[in-house]
Amino acid sequence: MKKRRKETFIIGGALIALSLLLHYGHYLIFNDLHHTLIFLFADIAFIPMEVFFTTLVLDKFLEKRQNQHLFEKLNMIIGVFYTEVGTRLLHEFAESDDDIEDLKENAIVNLNCNETTFKQLEKIVENHKYEVNMGKVDLNSLRNLLDNEKDLLINLITNPTLLEHEEFTEMMMSIMHLREELDSRCSEHMEDYEINHISADISKAYGYLAKEWVRYMKYLKDNYPQLFIKAVISNPFDGRDKKEKDCVLLDRK
Structure with a gap:
């Protein structure tokens, strides 16, 4: 259990680091901090909605189908x-x-x-x-x-x-x-x-x-x-x- 939790944290940290790195690359290429921050905060703002649809709506639908099966x-x-x-x-x-x-x-x-x-x-x-x-x-x-x-x-x-x-x-x-x-x-x-x-x-x-x-x-x-x-x-x-x-x-x- 501890090993699996450790792997989860490592994967999560790696994905977050990759996202920040890509945004930083976007800034270096276009040299536009203003729009880079706009995209970054827009992505962060979308996360709660994405969580809602994936965990509450989609997961409930899949769980219902699984229970019926x-x-x-x-x-x-x-x-x-x-x-x-x-x-x-x-x-x-x-x-x-x-x-x-x-x-x-x-x-x-x-x-x-x-x-x-x-x-x-x-x-x-x-x-x-x-x-x-x-x-x-x-x-x-x-x-x-x-x-x-x-x-x-x-x-x-x-x-x-x-x-x-x-x-x-x-x-x-x-x-x-x-x-x-x-x-x-x-x-x-x-x-x-x-x-x-x-x-x-x-x-x-x-x-x-x-x-x-x-x-x-x-x-x-x-x-x-x-x-x-x-x-x-x-x-x-x-x-x-x-x-x-x-x-x-x-x-x-």
């Missing part, structure tokens, strides 16, 4: 996650949730959903108590699912883009932790404390998955209607069969 890239990664493993995980957890009826009644998304609808849905999902009935959880199936998608999960969690999305990163960490716990603890003779530990890990991952799912559905609705329709059909909280969902979507087109 980052947002698009981030949602593409989230889309890959839910397509490959996230939606299946949510199905597994939702089927083991004894209080899922509350979500089933309110988490039905369709083509008529708008900004207000999704805000209401976010509140409902935020306030849901995420607990699973361990008697309904197939731990072997869950472990196999996470083990089969291990490479994808590792690639996603090591993607530097996700550092900009703290909640999604936390969700991925909770899922990776759950996979490790299942690999180390899952057996036919598990102790009660081990079952309780895994239950808590599942509930944590379940909550993250549901909340991120709502945000992802809103993004698809706003930007990719065709992908949104596919996501509606695979809605893990919608208990209707695929044929009924298809009919409703066709009627609304």
